Structures are given as C-alpha cells and as structure tokens.
Amino acid sequence: MEEEPxxxxxxxxxxxxxxxxxxxxxxxxSIDSERALKYAMRILSSRMTPSIxxxxxxxxxxxxxxxxNEGKSSDALNFADLYNKFSSKxxxxxxxxxxGLMYMLKVISEDRKKxxxxxxxxxxxxxxxxxxxxxxxxxxxxxxxxxxxxDNGKSSSRFGGGGGVxxxxxDSENFRDLAFREFGxxxxxxxxxxxxxxxxxxxxxxxxIDGKYVKFDKNLxxxxxxxxxxxxxxxxxxxxxxxxxxxxxxxVKGYVSECMDRFPAEDVGTVGQAFCAALQDELxxxxxxxxxxxxxxMNPIPMVSEATSTGNYLSLRRLLVWFAExxxxxxxxxxxxxxxxxxxxxxxxxxxxxxxxHGDPLVQEFMRRxxxxxxxxxxxxxxxxVLEGELDDIFAEFFVLGQPVKAESLWREGYRLHGGMxxxxxxxxxxxxxxxxxxxxxxxxxxxxxxxxADAALEAAAAVGTTTRRGGLGYGETDALEALVIEAAKxxxxxxxxxxxxRYKFKEHCLTIKRYLLLGQGDFVQYLMDIVGPDLSExxxxxxxxxxxxxxxxxxxxxxxxxxxxxxxxRLRVKMMPHGSGDRGWDVFSLEYDARVPLNTxxxxxxxxxxxxxxxxxxxxxxxxxTLIGAWKTMKPNRITSHFLTKQEGxxxxxxxSTLRRCQVLWVExxxxxxxxxxxxxxxxxxxxxxxxxxxxEAAKDLDDLLAAHDKYLDSIVEKSLLxxxxxxxxxxxxxxxxxxxxxxSHADRLYxxxxxxxxxxxxxxxxxxxxxxxxxxxxxxxxxxxxxxSGGRKALTQRAGEFLxxxxxxxxxxxxxYSSSLEGFISQLPLQQHVDLKFLLFRxxxxxxxxxTRLKK
Amino acid sequence: MDPEAARTARESxxxxxxxxxxxxxxxxxxxxxxxxxxxxxxxNPEALAALVKELRKEPPRxxxxxxxx
Numbered sequence: 001m002e003e004e005p006x007x008x009x010x011x012x013x014x015x016x017x018x019x020x021x022x023x024x025x026x027x028x029x030s031i032d033s034e035r036a037l038k039y040a041m042r043i044l045s046s047r048m049t050p051s052i053x054x055x056x057x058x059x060x061x062x063x064x065x066x067x068x069n070e071g072k073s074s075d076a077l078n079f080a081d082l083y084n085k086f087s088s089k090x091x092x093x094x095x096x097x098x099x100g101l102m103y104m105l106k107v108i109s110e111d112r113k114k115x116x117x118x119x120x121x122x123x124x125x126x127x128x129x130x131x132x133x134x135x136x137x138x139x140x141x142x143x144x145x146x147x148x149x150x151d152n153g154k155s156s157s158r159f160g161g162g163g164g165v166x167x168x169x170x171d172s173e174n175f176r177d178l179a180f181r182e183f184g185x186x187x188x189x190x191x192x193x194x195x196x197x198x199x200x201x202x203x204x205x206x207x208x209i210d211g212k213y214v215k216f217d218k219n220l221x222x223x224x225x226x227x228x229x230x231x232x233x234x235x236x237x238x239x240x241x242x243x244x245x246x247x248x249x250x251x252v253k254g255y256v257s258e259c260m261d262r263f264p265a266e267d268v269g270t271v272g273q274a275f276c277a278a279l280q281d282e283l284x285x286x287x288x289x290x291x292x293x294x295x296x297x298m299n300p301i302p303m304v305s306e307a308t309s310t311g312n313y314l315s316l317r318r319l320l321v322w323f324a325e326x327x328x329x330x331x332x333x334x335x336x337x338x339x340x341x342x343x344x345x346x347x348x349x350x351x352x353x354x355x356x357x358h359g360d361p362l363v364q365e366f367m368r369r370x371x372x373x374x375x376x377x378x379x380x381x382x383x384x385x386v387l388e389g390e391l392d393d394i395f396a397e398f399f400v401l402g403q404p405v406k407a408e409s410l411w412r413e414g415y416r417l418h419g420g421m422x423x424x425x426x427x428x429x430x431x432x433x434x435x436x437x438x439x440x441x442x443x444x445x446x447x448x449x450x451x452x453x454a455d456a457a458l459e460a461a462a463a464v465g466t467t468t469r470r471g472g473l474g475y476g477e478t479d480a481l482e483a484l485v486i487e488a489a490k491x492x493x494x495x496x497x498x499x500x501x502x503r504y505k506f507k508e509h510c511l512t513i514k515r516y517l518l519l520g521q522g523d524f525v526q527y528l529m530d531i532v533g534p535d536l537s538e539x540x541x542x543x544x545x546x547x548x549x550x551x552x553x554x555x556x557x558x559x560x561x562x563x564x565x566x567x568x569x570x571r572l573r574v575k576m577m578p579h580g581s582g583d584r585g586w587d588v589f590s591l592e593y594d595a596r597v598p599l600n601t602x603x604x605x606x607x608x609x610x611x612x613x614x615x616x617x618x619x620x621x622x623x624x625x626x627t628l629i630g631a632w633k634t635m636k637p638n639r640i641t642s643h644f645l646t647k648q649e650g651x652x653x654x655x656x657x658s659t660l661r662r663c664q665v666l667w668v669e670x671x672x673x674x675x676x677x678x679x680x681x682x683x684x685x686x687x688x689x690x691x692x693x694x695x696x697x698e699a700a701k702d703l704d705d706l707l708a709a710h711d712k713y714l715d716s717i718v719e720k721s722l723l724x725x726x727x728x729x730x731x732x733x734x735x736x737x738x739x740x741x742x743x744x745x746s747h748a749d750r751l752y753x754x755x756x757x758x759x760x761x762x763x764x765x766x767x768x769x770x771x772x773x774x775x776x777x778x779x780x781x782x783x784x785x786x787x788x789x790x791s792g793g794r795k796a797l798t799q800r801a802g803e804f805l806x807x808x809x810x811x812x813x814x815x816x817x818x819y820s821s822s823l824e825g826f827i828s829q830l831p832l833q834q835h836v837d838l839k840f841l842l843f844r845x846x847x848x849x850x851x852x853x854t855r856l857k858k
Numbered sequence: 859m860d861p862e863a864a865r866t867a868r869e870s871x872x873x874x875x876x877x878x879x880x881x882x883x884x885x886x887x888x889x890x891x892x893x894x895x896x897x898x899x900x901x902n903p904e905a906l907a908a909l910v911k912e913l914r915k916e917p918p919r920x921x922x923x924x925x926x927x
Contacts, residue, residue: 010896010899010901013892013895013896013899014896016892017889017892017893017896017909018913020888020889020892021889021909021910021913022913036913039912043905043908043909043912044901044902044905044906044909063881067880067881075880078876078880079877079881082873082876082877082880083877085869085873086870086873086874086877089866089869089870089873094866094867094870095867095870095871095874095894095897095898097900097903099903100897100898100902100903101874101893101894101897101903103903103904103907104893104897104903104904104906104907104910105874105877105878106881107903107907107908108881108883108884108885108907108910108911109878109881109882109883111907111910111911112882112883112884112914113882115914
C-alpha cells in the first residue's frame, strides 16, 4: 500500500493529520512537526499487514460488548443505533472502508482508556516508567503483542511511555533514539518471524503438515523451527514443545493408516480394526479442535498497544494452554500405539486395559471410550461363544482356541484357553467358565446331537436381561458379562448333565463297568473263570478269541448278568492283549467295554487302559483265589487220606502225616492272605471308591466336575490297589506271591494225585494178595507205568511212597520258604505306603500280630 | 461532488463522530475526517491508530522535559 500512485494527496492528508494531532496536544512542538511527519510515514509504511479477516459485524459486536462490560449499556444502544444508520449509507460520498474506521475507532478508544488508567494510577511520570513500562517495550513486543512487528514507532513509544528513563537531554536523546532504532531494525530485519506465522505453522504441524518455518526434522525426529529462521531461543523451545503434539499425531496417524493399508492383505484382526477406528475417531476430534483454533487465529481481535490485554488472540503461550489436554490424550494414544504395535486380539485389549488404570478422570474417560470400541468385537465373540457355541474368530484373537479333533477328544482337547489373548479384565476363573460353557454347547451339538441347548441359552440370556443380539455387551460391564456367563453356564451345564445322565445313562454305564470290568458281579466272574479256565491254561497263541467271546456270552447268559440292559452287555468284549511266545491264556485275556460317543469323552483310551490294568490285577487275584479254592477241593481231609497208610510203619507214616500237615498249613496261610486281600480290594477299595464317586456324580454341576470325579474314582482305585507308581515294588512282591501260590497249587495237586495213586496201589495190592491173578490182569490193563510198583511188592511200595513224600515235602518246603520270605517283605513294606487305607489291609493280614511277632523274633 | 454525495458524506461523518464520542476516542471532527479519508485511500487502520496514539503521547514528554534541564 505504500506504493500508491497518488502519493501526493495522501502525503498531504498525512501531513495535515500530523500537524493537527501535534497542535492538538501541544502547540509548542511545531519544531518537531517535520520529524513527526517522517515518523508518521514510517509507521504508516510499516509492515503492519492487516492479516485479520475483515468482518465488520463482529467488530461492531465486540465494541458493543466492551461498552456493556463497562456498564455503559445506554451508550452501547446508542452506538448500535448510530452504526445502523452509518452502515446504511452507501454510494458516493459514503465511507468506503467502514470496517477500517470501526477498527480504528476501537483501537484509539482503547489506547486512550489505557493511557488514562495508567495516568490516574501513577501520578508521577518517573514512577510510571517503572510501574507501567517496567519491561522495555521491545520485550513487550516479543512476548505479548504478537501480531505487531517491532518497528521504529515502537522504540519511540518506549520513549514516550517509559519517559522516566529519558529525562536527560534532547541531544543525548537523539543518540539513544538512533541506537534504539538501529537495534529494533536489527531485530525486525534479521531475527523475527511473526508470531502469528509461527502459530499457524504450529497448527499445521499438529495436523502433520510442514509449516513455512516449522518443519519436520528427520535428524531431530521432531518438528522444529528451521535453523535458518532466526527467532529467540525461548520461542524456539516453545515451538518445539508445542510441536510434540504434531509428532505424536504423526505417530498415531501413521499407525492408523498403516493398519488401514495392511488390512485387506494381512489380517489385522477385528480388535485391531476396532482400535484403528477408535483412534481415527479421536483424531477427527483432534482435527475439530485444530479447526477451531485455526479459526480463532485467523479471526483475532488484535490490539496495537503492547500493554493492552490481548483478548482472544492466539499466541504460542495460549496454544500451550490449549494444547495441554489434547497433548495428554495424544501422548496416551501414542503410548497405546507403541505398546499395541505387535499385539493383536485379546492381548491388545489387555494391553490397552492396563493403561486404563489411571487416576486422571480425563484419561479414564478417554480410555473407557476407547476400550468400549476396542473390546466390542471381543465381547461379541464371548457372547456368541457362550450363547451359541460359535467360534467366529478368523484372526485367532479370541482367548479360546479351537482345534479340529475327533469327537471323543472334543471335550478334553478340542478347545483351550490361549493365555496370551486373555485380557486382564477377564479373570482366569471367568475365562475358564466361558471356555467350558462354549465347550459344553459344542459338545452337546457334536457329540450328543442335542438341540435343547439353544433353549437353555435363550433362557439364560433372558434371565440376565441381555439380548441375544449382537453388541449387547461392552467394556466396563464385566459384571454383566459375568452374570451372563454364569447364567448360561448354569443352564447349559445342567442341560448337558441331564443329557449325559438321562439320555446316555452315564451312571448305568459306570455301574456296568464296575460290575464286569472290576469284577463286581461275583456269580458272573465265578462262572466265567470256571468255563474259560481250561482254555486259558493253553499257550496264548493257540487260543481263539472267538471261542472266548462265545464263552463270555454263555457266562453272561448263565449268570445274573443276563438281566442287565442288553445294550450294555453288547458293549462287553473279550480282548486278547498282544502276547509273547511264552505267554499263557491267563496273561493275555481281558475284558473290555466299548464306550461310544459321547461317553468316550469320559472313558477315553487312557482311562480304559487304566481300567484294563485294574482288570488284569483283579483277574489275577480272582484266579489265585479260584485256584486256592480248587486246591481246597482236593485237599479236603477225607477218609482216603486219613486212612491211607494207617497200616504203615512209623517212619513213612510220620513223614506222610507231616507232609500233609505242612501242605494244609501252607494252604491256610495263603488262603488267609488271599481272602483278606480280596476282601480289602472289594470292600475297602472298590465299594468305597464307588460310593464316593456316586456322591460326587450327584453333586457334579458340569462335565468337568464329572470327569474330575471319575478320574478321582479311578485314581483312588489304582492307588489303593497298589497299582500306583509308588507301590511298584510292593506290587511286584504281590505278583511273586501270586506265582508262588499258583506253584503251590500245582505241588499240592501233585501230592494228592500221588497219594491217591498210592492209595489205589495199596488197595490194589491188598486185593491182589487175595486174588493175585485178577490184580495182575488189572494192573497190566491200568497202566504199564506203575507196573513196576506193583511188581515191587509191599515193601517197595512203602519205599516209593517214602521217596515221593520226601520229594514233595522238599518242593513244598521251597515254596513255603520263598512264600514266607516274600510275604514278610510284603508286610514289612506295607506300612511304608502313603495311602491310609493300606493300613487296614495290614491290620487285616496281621490281625493276630503273628507276622509282626515272628519278625521281632528274628 | 454532487450535493447528494456531499450530504451522505456529511451524515456519515456525523455518525462516525458520534460513535467516536461514545467510544471516547478524543478525536475532533476534522481529525476524524482526515483519518476516514486516509483509511478510504487504503491505509491500514491499525497503522493509523498507532500513529494517533504515538503522536498523542507527545504531551507527557513535553510536560516532563522542562523540568529536566
């Protein structure tokens, strides 16, 4: 505007104005008029660019407001009235730059007011300099009056305002004036960028755009005022501080756009997407704020004088205040972005949640808003999992993991918790419950082919008051979630248990297994043992399992087992275990129970293997018992044995009696052991465990409880029947004892066979002495093997009997010795066992303290 | 300048002067008319206001100087 062509006219106007102003204030100062004119030209030609947007109405509005504020409302009304008239004037002759006039009037009036105030407050000009203009005007300029560049007028104003300093003389004043102007020029030319420009730059940078002076510096990793731009250090620091917001914004924005770009190609995950969307929303809030600030910076109410209050003017300092809050939030977002960069799904939600534990209500509110958005996919997953059993988790973000497995292992292995994806606001127990509920639904659907769970789920949702629709839950409503999960779990578990018990007859199956696999059905076992016994004595590889199956069938049919549910009996099978070359049928025979889906969730292969072990043990025990009973059948004292050799001479007869006695005693000892062991197993182990199991089965609320109860049942049987790890050596001793008993049986059988044979010979012999021819014929017919006996005569017979008895006696002694040492070992090891019930076994075996006393004697 | 325009100009000046008085700017009519003219030729109102202010500040300096020497 300084290059106006009609300068002359303007110049004249200015001259007149200056003269007028000067004459107004002090007519004596006409000497100065030339200088004042120059000065006026400088001011007018200064770079005071009217960068403010020209809005007349708001200007007038502001004037009126000021008047009202001063308590001059009537003046305000008058003013408004006048202005209305004034603004209605148009056409030639009217004032063209109405806004300019208003603006000028306002500024002049404010300046005057200010002057008056300071005058009234400080009477002496000397003090005025210290109080009013204590700070040099130059610095006033820098800090407060941001819009106005420093110019010569300012330096002069300092002379005027802070007159106290310049009392000296007119000559020296010229020097100072000059020097000061020089200094001001220097500042203006070289080191000052308009603060307004800086403010605008800062606002730009906060949107991630480089400003004119403030640019992103890669080395510094931040926005800074360029080195070439000379601004005071303090301003530089402040700009850097403000631009932290821009840096943070850049970071957050970068993350969001990176996620958006990556999305279709890579799996960002629904939680990640929600996070991005939430961040995006927060960023748009940020944009809004910046827009407001920018409008404010574009539409200021500028003040000319440095001392006037700067109103709504947006300075760097003001920005600092404005930015305080967004800075906190943006910093928070940047931290979240940093900590979530590598995370996904539940882990991401958990990481964000960790930042939500904050005392600042602002941060809390922000985090709640953010988390609600972020967690909504997660909660949706929980909801559909708990109520529908659906695992719609294509990005593997949920804390329940599904694996494709066979139906039988669906419950145990099909689903598991993924610890890393479990956000910390969902407790471990709740997570377990969530897992189990969904699992139950899937179990019902897949294994039980049941549809009733849908009703149960609906009912649960209705009970909690949550709709089964999407989006019913959100972050911060963990209680509601928990309530929903608990309700759903309760109902679904109940339904599942009903299905298990009623439709699949779980309890009945358990009972059947106990009866047949754990040999609880006595008559059946007895019968089975009787009919398969002969077959099982054969070598294992010669036995046909089909034949055994047939025998099993007939055992069932001829015992009370025939009245059981045929469906369950159908599942009972004979199983031949893989056998080696030397194995007998006894070693490989076993029964097996075919638990189908869904019961094989409980009776898994490993469980069935346990059952098999128990069965083998019990089967062996039964066999030993059976053997002993069989031995008793032959050993029963009868006339034959008691009258045998009555006519014999002392030594042999003595031998005979003592051998028999030894045999009987040994049998009784063995029988005592076996029957007590049998009793213990049946009543202390199986029945007690079963009773506990039934109780727990009744109390079981879900399948996990049931599984746990069953495992406990099985474990307690294994543990108490000496099958556990800890009683391994004891178990081995037990088997040695069993083997010895079986050996004893064969020896005893041989003994009695021999006795019977001898008996037969003796009878034969005495008969033959009466009728020789007849007996010879008979003996020849009977056997050629014992023919030598007969021919040996009575004496030889006695000798033979003596030898036989001696040999048998020796064998029996060997067995008895081994047996008693093994038994002693067994009994001495028994108290070392941990299980308390084994004490009862010891107590039973050593009821008369016979064994403990013999041990003491040694 | 036709009479119509002159009248408008005078009325405008009157109104402006009134407003100026309400705002207590301390400007007289003539000064105000000069300022309006200057502002209308396009000078920056801010600079004009500054000028008015600076030139008015002269009095304190004058009142204080005599006491100095």
